[in-house]
Amino acid sequence: NAGVTQTPKFQVLKTGQSMTLQCAQDMNHNSMYWYRQDPGMGLRLIYYSASEGTTDKGEVPNGYNVSRLNKREFSLRLESAAPSQTSVYFCASSEASGGATQYFGPGTRLTVL
Amino acid sequence: GESVGLHLPTLSVQEGDNSIINCAYSNSASDYFIWYKQESGKGPQFIIDIRSNMDKRQGQRVTVLLNKTVKHLSLQIAATQPGDSAVYFCAERFPGNTPLVFGKGTRLSVIA
Numbered sequence: 001n002a003g004v005t006q007t008p009k010f011q012v013l014k015t016g017q018s019m020t021l022q023c024a025q026d027m028n029h030n031s032m033y034w035y036r037q038d039p040g041m042g043l044r045l046i047y048y049s050a051s052e053g054t055t056d057k058g059e060v061p062n063g064y065n066v067s068r069l070n071k072r073e074f075s076l077r078l079e080s081a082a083p084s085q086t087s088v089y090f091c092a093s094s095e096a097s098g099g100a101t102q103y104f105g106p107g108t109r110l111t112v113l
Numbered sequence: 114g115e116s117v118g119l120h121l122p123t124l125s126v127q128e129g130d131n132s133i134i135n136c137a138y139s140n141s142a143s144d145y146f147i148w149y150k151q152e153s154g155k156g157p158q159f160i161i162d163i164r165s166n167m168d169k170r171q172g173q174r175v176t177v178l179l180n181k182t183v184k185h186l187s188l189q190i191a192a193t194q195p196g197d198s199a200v201y202f203c204a205e206r207f208p209g210n211t212p213l214v215f216g217k218g219t220r221l222s223v224i225a
Binding site for chain 1: 121145147149154155156157158159162202204205206207209210211212213215216217218
């Protein structure tokens with residue numbers, strides 16, 4: 001069991017470029033999440049998917065879009081990257097929504113110049 | 114601990130001593146709490162959880178205490194080791210079908 005995997009591990013973008021962060025889980029979990037973590041800060045929820053076919057905004061959704069491709073995969077897209085989106089991005093999954101224990105991937109470190 | 118600007122509160126502990134990390138949670142109706150450990154360059158890892166109908170739960174070298182009267186959660190680590198150096202987050206579950214809410218974290222630094 002790989003758990004939650006994320007690609008890429010590192011990425012550097014120029015302002016205005018677009019990219020998609022990929023996340024997959026092999027635990028047959030129903031719910032998946034995207035967070036960002038800035039230096040010295042906690043985790044801030046960007047978007048989540050309570051179940052396949054549904055997505056909802058979190059605390060900081062502006063500038064991002066998501067796709068729940070299937071039960072295993074949940075991608076995060078930056079359409080036009082901005083320096084304020086420089087951060088570490090974590091994907092997580094849980095068996096159910098509603099505050100169930102979440103299991104995290106290793107993160108993607110994104111720098112926008 | 115409470116976050117101050119960009120700086121996480123830090124707890125420095127001598128190797129072998131016990132550590133106590135504190136968390137003030139926000140919602141008196143929260144019914145489930147989790148502690149996560151995040152090592153440098155890695156994602157958060159589940160350590161231990163507790164439901165609101167309990168006031169104490171023990172794991173291997175870790176104990177979580179819950180005081181609902183003052184909305185306070187603590188994580189006690191016995192015989193702290195260098196491998197315990199990390200940032201520790203608490204998370205709470207609000208009523209209703211919403212994701213966990215995470216605290217800002219406390220950095221534990223173990224002095225060898």
